[in-house]
Amino acid sequence: MRSPLQIHETNDLPIVILGGGFGGLFTALHLRDLHSCPIILIDQSWSFVFKPLLYELLTSEVKLELICPRYDQLLQNSGITFVLGTVQAIDLHQKQVRLNSGLKYSYSHLVVALGSTTSYLGIPGAKEHTRSFRTAYDVFALAQHLRNRLQLAAQTENIEERQAMLTVAIVGAGASGVEIAATLADLLPIWYIPLGGKPEDIRIVILQRGSEILKESTSDRLRETAQLALKARTAPVEVLLESDVKAVHPGAIEFERNGQLERLAAATVIWTTGNATHPVIDSLPIAPENRDKHNRLMVKPTLQLPEFPEVFAAGDCAIDPLNPQPAIAQVAYQQGAAIAHNIKAILSGKAPTPASVNLRGTLMKLGLHESAVEIFDRYEVKGNLGQAIRLATYLELMPTPALNFVKRTGWFTEEVLKQITRV
Incomplete structure (x- = not known):
């Protein structure tokens, strides 16, 4: 495998892929048998993050190496060069990418899969005093923080202070908010009981600006299943609808509900709502008519940019x-x-074809060892079996060599079959 420096010094312009999430990594893996030009994958992290299973990382249902395999492991013997770096700018006219390190890469084709960033919607204190749940680091930081709060609560005699330490406020009732709420409602009692605490003292509160949970993200049937699951957890989850967050302070969150300003004392506030486009995407010289209202890049059915057909874009951006x-x-x-x-087709002198996306259904984590799975929006499977199907489905999403890596770890036999035996 040639180094990035060697590639840069040749006249062979590479295919450059920005972002190692699902869109970027799987583009690279599907190009691994392409030998006509170099391929470079650039990401700011050493490891891929299988985000749908971060809940299982928090609960220790699945091991870290399965959720966050290193790119050098996934790309081993693939002929793809991985570059650790943060994208600073993209010059679409000069066909060049610049990193914060000063490295520059010219490209023949570019794949933009930089994902999105968190938007705090201009709410005072939200960025400074809330926790996100997007990376493995977020997971471990949240776990450490929660364990510390539980230990302090177990040693605190003041009732109000103890209740605040045992209260978790979750902003947003989309899929992420519901899943993290259900997970913590089962997990925190397990951590708190050995400290001498009572699980019924733990309070999980979801604050939702709209009038219902999971709005526009799932079916009425699955929404009803989620609502029942939240009530059935070890520590029942409260859902405060039509609650508009106004400010977040250290140890408290302010919100407006029914025309009244309320304050909830909570030592932990988790932010699961609000996405913004990546700053690099915002800076691209793309005509306003080729962006949507969220400033995302509009692409043709072939996933190419209308103004720059050598550039493809996928995922959140x-x-x-x-x-x-x-x-x-x-x-x-x-x-x-x-x-x-489509890149292979273009390099072979053929026309690109529209992308075909088939949704297999909805997979939702609804508690420890439990999930709800709606298959092809027709059949619903819940509980332990739903969790087993959810894990097996995510396993199937990973193509070779990522799939081979997961198989070598024994994930299917060790984790999925273990779930099935609980049914």
């Missing part, structure tokens, strides 16, 4: 206005395969 898809893992990995197919 792009939208096909003729066939909009939700920003979820199963969409991004299929887009990666479609982009790879």
Whole structure:
């Protein structure tokens, strides 16, 4: 495998892929048998993050190496060069990418899969005093923080102070908010009981600006299943609808509900709502008519930029206005395969074809060892079996060599079959 420096010094312009999430990584993996030009994958982290299973990382249901395999392991013997770096700018006219380190890469084709960033919606204190749940670091930091709060609560005699330490406020009732709430409602009692605490003292509160949970993200049937699951957890989850967060302070969150300003004392506030486009995407010289209202890049059905056909975009930062898809893992990995197919077609002198995305259904974590799975929006499976199907489905999403890596770890036999035996 040639080094990035050697590639840069040759006249062979590489295919450059920005972002190692589902869209970017799977584009690279589907291009691994392409030998006509070099391929470079650039990401700011050493490891891929299988975000849908971060809940299992928090609960120790699945091991870290399965959730966050290193790129050098996934790309071993693939012929793909991995570069650790943060993208600073993209010059679409000069066909060049610049990193914060000063490295520059010219490209023949570019794949933009930089994902999104968190938007705090201009709410005072939200960025400074809330916790996110997007990376393995977020997971471990949250776990350490929560364990510390539980230990302090067990040693605190003041009732109000103890209640604040045992209260977790979750902003947003989309899929992420519901899943983290259900997970913590089962997990925190397990951590608290050995400290001499009572699980009923733990309070999990979801604050939702709208009038219902999981709005526009799932079916009425699965929404009802989620509502029942939240009530059935070890520590029941409270859902405060039509609650508009106004400010977040150290140890408290302010929100407006029914025309009244309320304050909830909570030592932990988790932010699960609000996405913004990546700053590099914002800076691209793309005409306003080729961006949507969220400033995402509009792409053609082939996932190419209308103004720059040598550039493809996928995942959270792009939208096909003729066939909009939700920003979820199963969409991004299929887009990666479609982009790879179209790049190969173009290099072979053929025309690119529209991307085909088939949604297999909805997979939702609803507690420890429990999930709800709606298959092809027709059949619903819940409980332990739902969790087993959810894990097996995510396993299937990973193509070779990522799939081979997971198989070598014994994930299927050790984790999925273990779930099935609980049924």
